[in-house]
Amino acid sequence: MASGHLYALDFDGVFCDSCGESSLSALKAAKIRWPFIFGEVNSAMEEWIIDQMHILRPVVETGYENLLLVRLLVELKVPPVRKSSVAEGLSVEAILENWLKLKPTIMSEWNEDKDSLIDLFGRVRDEWIENDFPSWIGANRFYPGVADALRFSSSEVYIVTTKQSRFAEALLRELAGINFPSERIYGLGTGPKVEVLKKLQAMPQHTGMTFHFIEDRLATLKNVIKEPELNEWNLYLVTWGYNTEKERNEAREISRIRLVDIPEFSKNLK
Structure with a gap:
């Protein structure tokens, strides 16, 4: 039986603040998908959209949702292009509160x-990376201290993310100088995170280890709590990622979840 600690770590919102990059990618993709709407969007409005996307980022679970959000923001501001019943009178705060109800409606x-939006979003990112890799990398940033925590970790570490694996791998390499093994990245297409956690704990080499799952999305941690099979996992919500004060307060009331800040994260991982 192995001893020691296994950490399953989310990527966006734990290691990488990708909001600038994902918002710009969404705008590029939206211009392709809906030229009849985004042909009217000028640079001042693009700046406003990107500002609002920093507020809305906590609701994004998978990258393609950024496309939906940038279009909905345009419909908020430009009544003539509205095609959704929800846009009239809608505020950015209301989107933040009600995204799970709004998304299927729009x-x-x-x-x-969904699948074609995922494909488009990935393709636009691939083209940006191919045509201007330095500016794509530069649109992302790592939270202070987290890359060092990973670099010097003596624990068994896996990355479990809804980002496409190749993007996470490239960012670790280029922004942090870390060549993280690709087989330890479970990205988009590898199944829901709860299934990945089940897979990790079932691996024979992990028998007897202490399991930790670190996330910035409270909803994801709640999904883990619903699975009796995952009762052995220690669950953590980071205080620096894409979550709101309301969500952090809610997490404090859930006995399975601990809030963790960057110094404690770094100490634990080492």
């Missing part, structure tokens, strides 16, 4: 398909 009313 997907239906815009006649959109």
Whole structure:
């Protein structure tokens, strides 16, 4: 039986603040998907959209949702292009509060398909990386101290993310100088995070280890709590990622979840 600690770590919101990059990628993709709407968007409005996306980032679970959000923001500001019943009178704060209800409504009313939006979002990122890699890297940043925590970690570490694995791998390499093993990155397409955690704990080499899962999304941690099979996992919500004060306060009331700041994260990982 192995002893020691295994850490499953989210990527965006734990290591990487990718909000600038994902918002710009969403704008590029939205111009391709909906030229009849985004042809009217000028640079001042693009700046406003990117500012609002920093507020809305906590609701994004998978990258393609950024496309939906940038279009919804345009519909808020430009009534003539509205195609959704929810846009009138909607505020950015209301989107933040009600995204899970709004998303299926706008997907239906815009006649959109999740898989094709995921493909488009990935393709736009790939083209940006291919055509101007330095500016793509520069649109991301790592939270202070977290890369060193990973670099000097003596624990068994896996990255479990809804980002495409190749993007996470490139960012670790270019921003942090860390060549993280690709087989330890479970990215988009490897299944829901709860299933990845089950897979990790079932590996024979991990028998007897202490399991830790570190996330910035409270909803993801709640999904883990619903799975009796995952009762052995210690759960942590980071205080620096894409979550709100309201969510952090809620997490404090849940006995399974501990809040963790960067100094404690670094100390634990080492």
